[in-house]
Amino acid sequence: xxxxxxxxxxxxxxxxxxxxxxxxxxxxxxxxxxxxxxxxxxxxxxxxxxxxxxxxxxxxxxxxxxxxxxxxxxxxxxxxxxxxxxxxxxxxxxxxxxxxxxxxxxxxxxxxxxxxxxxxxxxxxxxxxxxxxxxxxxxxxxxxxxxxxxxxxxxxxxxxxxxxxxxxxxxxxxxxxxxxxxxxxxxxxxxxxxxxxxxxxxxxxxxxxxxxxxxxxxxxxxxxxxxxxxxxxxxxxxxxxxxxxxxxxxxxxxxxxxxxxxxxxxxxxxxxxxxxxxxxxxxxxxxxxxxxxxxxxxxxxxxxxxxxxxxxxxxxxxxxxxxxxxxxxxxxxxxxxxxxxxxxxxxxxxxxxxxxxxxxxxxxxxxxxxxxxxxxxxxxxxxxxxxxxxxxxxxxxxxxxxxxxxxxxxxxxxxxxxxxxxxxxxxxxxxxxxxxxxxxxxxxxxxxxxxxxxxxxxxxxxxxxxxxxxxxxxxxxxxxxxxxxxxxxxxxxxxxxxxxxxxxxxxxxxxxxxxxxxxxxxxxxxxxxxxxxxxxxxxxxxxxxxxxxxxxxxxxxxxxxxxxxxxxxxxxxxxxxxxxxxxxxxxxxxxxxxxxxxxxxxxxxxxxxxxxxxxxxxxxxxxxxxxxxxxxxxxxxxxxxxxxxxxxxx
Ligand code: WTA
Numbered sequence: 209x210x211x212x213x214x215x216x217x218x219x220x221x222x223x224x225x226x227x228x229x230x231x232x233x234x235x236x237x238x239x240x241x242x243x244x245x246x247x248x249x250x251x252x253x254x255x256x257x258x259x260x261x262x263x264x265x266x267x268x269x270x271x272x273x274x275x276x277x278x279x280x281x282x283x284x285x286x287x288x289x290x291x292x293x294x295x296x297x298x299x300x301x302x303x304x305x306x307x308x309x310x311x312x313x314x315x316x317x318x319x320x321x322x323x324x325x326x327x328x329x330x331x332x333x334x335x336x337x338x339x340x341x342x343x344x345x346x347x348x349x350x351x352x353x354x355x356x357x358x359x360x361x362x363x364x365x366x367x368x369x370x371x372x373x374x375x376x377x378x379x380x381x382x383x384x385x386x387x388x389x390x391x392x393x394x395x396x397x398x399x400x401x402x403x404x405x406x407x408x409x410x411x412x413x414x415x416x417x418x419x420x421x422x423x424x425x426x427x428x429x430x431x432x433x434x435x436x437x438x439x440x441x442x443x444x445x446x447x448x449x450x451x452x453x454x455x456x457x458x459x460x461x462x463x464x465x466x467x468x469x470x471x472x473x474x475x476x477x478x479x480x481x482x483x484x485x486x487x488x489x490x491x492x493x494x495x496x497x498x499x500x501x502x503x504x505x506x507x508x509x510x511x512x513x514x515x516x517x518x519x520x521x522x523x524x525x526x527x528x529x530x531x532x533x534x535x536x537x538x539x540x541x542x543x544x545x546x547x548x549x550x551x552x553x554x555x556x557x558x559x560x561x562x563x564x565x566x567x568x569x570x571x572x573x574x575x576x577x578x579x580x581x582x583x584x585x586x587x588x589x590x591x592x593x594x595x596x597x598x599x600x601x602x603x604x605x606x607x608x609x610x611x612x613x614x615x616x617x618x619x620x621x622x623x624x625x626x627x628x629x630x631x632x633x634x635x636x637x638x639x640x641x642x643x644x645x646x647x648x649x650x651x652x653x654x655x656x657x658x659x660x661x662x663x664x665x666x667x668x669x670x671x672x673x674x675x676x677x678x679x680x681x682x683x684x685x686x687x688x689x690x691x692x693x694x695x696x697x698x699x700x701x702x703x704x705x706x707x708x709x710x711x712x713x714x715x716x717x718x719x720x721x722x723x724x725x726x727x728x729x730x731x732x733x734x735x736x737x738x739x740x741x742x743x744x745x746x747x748x749x750x751x752x753x754x755x756x757x758x759x760x761x762x763x764x765x766x767x768x769x770x771x772x773x774x775x776x777x778x779x780x781x782x783x784x785x786x787x788x789x790x791x792x793x794x795x796x797x798x799x800x801x802x803x804x805x806x807x808x809x810x811x812x813x814x815x816x817x818x819x820x821x822x823x824x825x826x827x828x829x830x831x832x833x834x835x836x837x838x839x840x841x842x843x844x845x846x847x848x849x850x851x852x853x854x855x856x857x858x
Contacts, residue, residue: 211491211524213239221631221643228643229663232256235644236683240484244282246272246453258681260708263701266457267481267683274451275460275483276353279522280316283309291527294501295342296546298389298533305342317449319350322437326381326413330355330452333379333462337361337370337397339388340532343417343434344508345518347383352460355452359462359474362509363388363395365800367403373464374408376474377690385417386424391537398424456480462690463511465617466740467699468730474690475617482620483523485684489621489642490520493611494583495628500553503529503546505561511617512587516556520621535561541572551580558736559591563766566598573602583628585611588736589768590724596635614638614724616710618700620684624722637721644682647722649674649714654704660716668720675728676714677707732761732769737802744771744805747798751791753778758814758822759805762831770806772831774853777810784810807858813849815841830854
């Protein structure tokens with residue numbers, strides 16, 4: 209399989225970018241032709257219908273396909289014996305598993321039968337709560353094959369978080385496993401599901417894979433073992449499972465993500481556009497070459513795993529490496545061992561992982577070859593220059609381009625990034641928008657910043673700074689938030705008229721390189737994980753003794769951002785440390801350990817305006833230790849509170 213839409217030179221990039229703006233429908237139609245459709249888009253009029261007011265976004269509507277025929281079946285002719293998935297277990301002593309495209313086809317069909325036998329139908333929601341085992345990818349693909357809508361929940365979320373998501377999605381089916389390995393820990397996944405299900409009696413079936421075989425409860429009539437269900441399919445004979453025909457605009461999955469208000473929202477992606485977009489971005493950004501090994505270290509519980517472990521690579525017939533464990537176990541050389549063991553060509557990871565590995569010094573790099581690497585990538589948060597150079601020199605030996613890929617759960621795939629070895633990289637910059645993507649920068653009042661409208665086709669000359677929006681749709685963008693379209697409109701399409709607002713602040717240099725500076729809303733990015741301050745505050749406020757709290761981010765050497773909580777207690781605690789532990793436990797129960805504040809400062813009040821609004825700007829400055837720059841505090845209800853908070857700063 210070759211990729212005729214793979215851009216090969218800088219000049220070609222500029223030309224293709226221009227064409228993509230002049231005639232977007234033609235641009236995307238030409239790419240979409242290279243997929244396996246049951247009914248293929250033939251004319252530009254079938255490509256796109258849109259307006260951002262509602263919003264209404266439809267790509268290839270009326271065209272038919274099943275994404276798994278693109279990720280699996282179409283490779284069977286020439287690549288049946290090419291490895292599709294390589295699985296490296298948590299324990300390096302254990303055997304790896306390799307699934308060729310043929311084997312993956314067999315397993316996905318088998319499990320699609322299991323889903324059918326258990327009553328799953330097209331359009332049903334399936335919650336998948338698993339560790340990083342091959343069966344997670346198989347479950348995702350089987351769900352897509354049968355036309356169900358998967359909602360993968362990251363294994364670090366608590367029972368309460370799962371219950372919230374199950375209820376929101378009205379998911380009647382769950383796929384999980386007894387327990388997962390993570391370094392030297394075992395995570396009891398099924399038992400967390402059991403707790404979640406105390407609130408969700410509508411769940412009809414839980415399919416449980418055995419992995420670490422820790423004891424689990426199994427409820428008659430509701431819970432079944434994965435392996436037993438497979439045995440039943442084996443006795444049924446014919447293992448093939450014809451893929452369900454889907455409209456391009458039928459939902460493929462829901463993925464919950466944090467916003468600045470309330471509970472996480474279920475971002476909805478659809479079959480056709482998401483397929484075209486993840487494939488196009490995978491092939492171009494990483495410049496994938498047939499036969500290469502692609503190692504994305506993300507968890508499939510996040511969008512990065514969906515797009516660049518499963519759908520992007522597999523739709524391109526690539527070999528995707530999936531790792532169960534963590535970068536620091538049994539030691540901090542684990543990633544590098546994996547790179548050498550499989551001769552990995554493309555490594556795609558998060559800045560937070562790089563910073564944590566950097567902190568171990570050069571020791572873990574001793575004796576590692578790393579000669580197979582051709583392309584390095586980062587995702588999920590801004591990368592600082594120090595980490596960028598370390599990655600470039602120590603890991604890439606100065607030879608590998610680094611793609612700094614900016615995108616979001618909502619965008620489905622990479623939006624702004626250099627193309628490896630084709631367009632130049634620049635430390636700490638995501639660089640250029642991909643062809644097809646029209647960024648635009650606006651100021652706080654919604655005015656477009658002069659010279660930043662990509663659709664004018666003019667190349668930038670000035671340094672500018674603003675809020676990052678996108679003014680034209682792309683196939684991978686979210687269509688709605690599950691069950692609440694108005695929330696989607698309010699969150700993304702109402703801040704600025706006729707634009708998708710990303711929530712990110714952005715700087716662009718005179719050469720047109722974009723540098724994303726971080727969120728301008730109340731969303732934190734902790735170790736590359738998105739967490740809403742409101743979500744954390746709601747959890748803290750659930751603790752019996754808490755009156756009120758305010759949560760802000762502060763710079764953290766390893767995590768990028770840490771969580772700083774200012775908390776008012778009903779009465780002063782006699783044992784502050786214990787109260788802190790209690791609060792952390794409460795947050796862990798309600799959200800998950802990833803949302804635990806790094807610092808909790810007890811205060812007697814919060815800086816509020818006369819109308820009662822918390823002045824987060826001031827709290828942020830205090831948390832960042834920028835106390836010289838608190839700005840005007842005279843408009844506060846009680847200016848004295850600021851001094852008290854500054855004195856008690858942790
Ligand atoms: C941030 C992850 C700087 C950004 C794919 C965005 C980045 C949020 C980068 C989305 C990058 C992602 N440089 N910041 N290369 N990539 N971000 O939904 O703030 O988990 O809005 O998607 O991560 O996080 P999400």
